[in-house]
Amino acid sequence: MNYIQQDFSVQFSYKVFFTEFLFSLENRLFNDLLESVHEEGIMRKILFVIDENITIHFPKLGEQIDTYFKDNPYVKLVPEKVIVAGGEIAKNEERFLTTIIDAVNEHGIDRHSYIVGIGGGSVLDLTGYAAAISHRGIKLIRVATTVLSQDDSGVGVKNGVNYKGKKNFLGTFVPPFAVFNDYHFLTTLSDRDWVSGISEAIKVALIKDAAFFDWLEQHAEQLANRDKEATQYMIKRCAELHMDHIAGGDPFEFGSSRPLDFGHWSAHKLEQITDFKVLHGEAVAMGIALDTVYSNLVGSLSETETNRVITLLKTIGLPLSHEYMNLTSADDPIFAGLREFQEHLGGRLTIMLLKSIGTGYEVHELDAQLIMKASQILRNAQESPNQQKQPLSC
Amino acid sequence: MNYIQQDFSVQFSYKVFFTEFLFSLENRLFNDLLESVHEEGIMRKILFVIDENITIHFPKLGEQIDTYFKDNPYVKLVPEKVIVAGGEIAKNEERFLTTIIDAVNEHGIDRHSYIVGIGGGSVLDLTGYAAAISHRGIKLIRVATTVLSQDDSGVGVKNGVNYKGKKNFLGTFVPPFAVFNDYHFLTTLSDRDWVSGISEAIKVALIKDAAFFDWLEQHAEQLANRDKEATQYMIKRCAELHMDHIAGGDPFEFGSSRPLDFGHWSAHKLEQITDFKVLHGEAVAMGIALDTVYSNLVGSLSETETNRVITLLKTIGLPLSHEYMNLTSADDPIFAGLREFQEHLGGRLTIMLLKSIGTGYEVHELDAQLIMKASQILRNAQESPNQQKQPLSC
Structure with missing residues (x-):
């Protein structure tokens, strides 16, 4: 065979x-990073x-940036800041992507220049894709x-x-040049936004790190109450596990x-069918709950551990169920999420379930009847007070 | 400093x-490749x-593809073929990109499916970007x-x-899954398209491989006359050097x-200002000629070797000059190519010149007066018959 091998x-x-x-x-910090890669x-x-x-929350930010980079010896600041809508709308409407690309063109931003995205996950996904x-x-x-x-999307390689x-129909895998997690920006978050960010920490603990899950249980109330030290530890450990x-x-x-x-196959679909009124973190909490109870129903996860997960989600203030997660038929729109998950990933459907807290395992099919049963258990659990160490009844 | 290092x-x-x-x-070959990565x-x-x-040239191709993949055990062929315009228009008009992306959506093409692009460099660049x-x-x-x-763009990692x-304002670096170079497709090329593909072989020989340059000189007439064996060797060696x-x-x-x-800083600009009426390979030939003569004018390349390059380009039938390459003022539009080249690359302007045939070196500025002088030498050389081993006069 006549070929050239490239590696x-x-x-x-x-x-x-x-x-x-x-x-x-x-x-x-920012200045020192730029200095460290400066070429004469x-x-x-x-x-x-x-x-x-x-x-809106930091109206002086633009001015602060102008002051910070004034006469900076390593970079020339483009005075115009590109402002894009926060939340999923940034990723839904093409005009925001076009605005960034046009700014790159207009200001002659080259491959060795920097684009800095400041915002939540959606704005960072959009900015990263444009870059x-x-x-x-x-x-x-x-x-x-x-x-x-x-603690999650901002530290990874996707956009x-x-x-x-x-x-995320359009996107790439490209690592960032650097990431800054500035705690001060969190202080103006609504409680809802705050709490929803914790579900990815619970998720990664469940599949990777039992000790971190224990820690989350021990600090659940501090996290829900926005305790600074606990939140900082949680964010760093969660980021580290993802990285x-x-x-x-x-x-x-x-x-x-x-x-x-x-937990994401149903979460992505729930976000979409509620037109992103359910936040990503909330949807993930419900998705985690569903796949955790399902893991119990297929016999891989103990009831004690299943209850610990449900209790932690509730203590943090995360939702367990939603009207669209009330699954009673294989025609419920959430089930389309399984097909789309497979399509996006390609190849075989591959879903992570739990063997124990801290240890996942993969399966290649789910039983729709058991998913529906899990959803009903969660509807009940959502309404009942925390029943730590009580068996789940269905 | 509080950070996590990712590597x-x-x-x-x-x-x-x-x-x-x-x-x-x-x-x-195609079937065997698919078989080699098949998962049960x-x-x-x-x-x-x-x-x-x-x-147009292979009207039965669609049918052949249908027959080839009929009942294939490894892939399910999407019967609809996406047809896009050939040449630069494929990259200029957004509708072609949209057509491919919509086909991906409509046919549920996932990350482990295949998109096959069949065509010239522009269509492959477009298809690669969409994928x-x-x-x-x-x-x-x-x-x-x-x-x-x-011999060049199709074997690399750009789209x-x-x-x-x-x-190429929008694009990514993503290696292909595989490349097939089918000689039979070349047979319907016009002489102009054929010859213009040889300039990248001359380019890579000039900066990487003196022996390949000698070979090109020895086979110049065969290549210009579309000799199969010579062309096949040239394509493979050129692809190999690029890879x-x-x-x-x-x-x-x-x-x-x-x-x-x-040779590409002026070539890209020439293509653009002639609305791509000058082919990429023709523009590269003129760009190579310009930077070769410039290398001679700054004293790094001997006159003998400079003449060899000019003679080879002419023997192959490649152009040395063009009305827009008649440079007489720093305001000539070609000079904007230097700025755009720097912008696309970022950082410092970095231009390759020749020390000898087979060996390049980099400089970070060019002298506009000497570029103009080189362009005038090439105007004369374009018109005069081949003067092998005669000194260039200006």
């Missing part, structure tokens, strides 16, 4: 920094894309401003936007397995 | 096959995107049908489309250096 590997490295007041003049005689440009919600496809990849710096983006209502998983496994997901999507 | 590497592998009559039933119980989909020019951004990357198989795509008239460069260096071009773009 090479590409090395990726980045740091996720944990800080506060990133753009105050006393905080030299080269002035790179830096363009900011900011979540509209952040500009990834412009000039075959501009350096992306993420400033994550929600619990969810600081994307929705297309014709399908979540370890990415580095240790299949970073660009060439295989069909996707353990970090535990 | 990982990703391995990429693919084969570039050289064959003929890829879709004849006797040719099992999984039927992957396969979607074809075909260059309109190919459908790269759909579901964060669908497996791409390229069937390159021009000399240029078989892209144009945006607001800027070449070695990618694997050995900086595959995703994180740095500013881009030696394979020798």
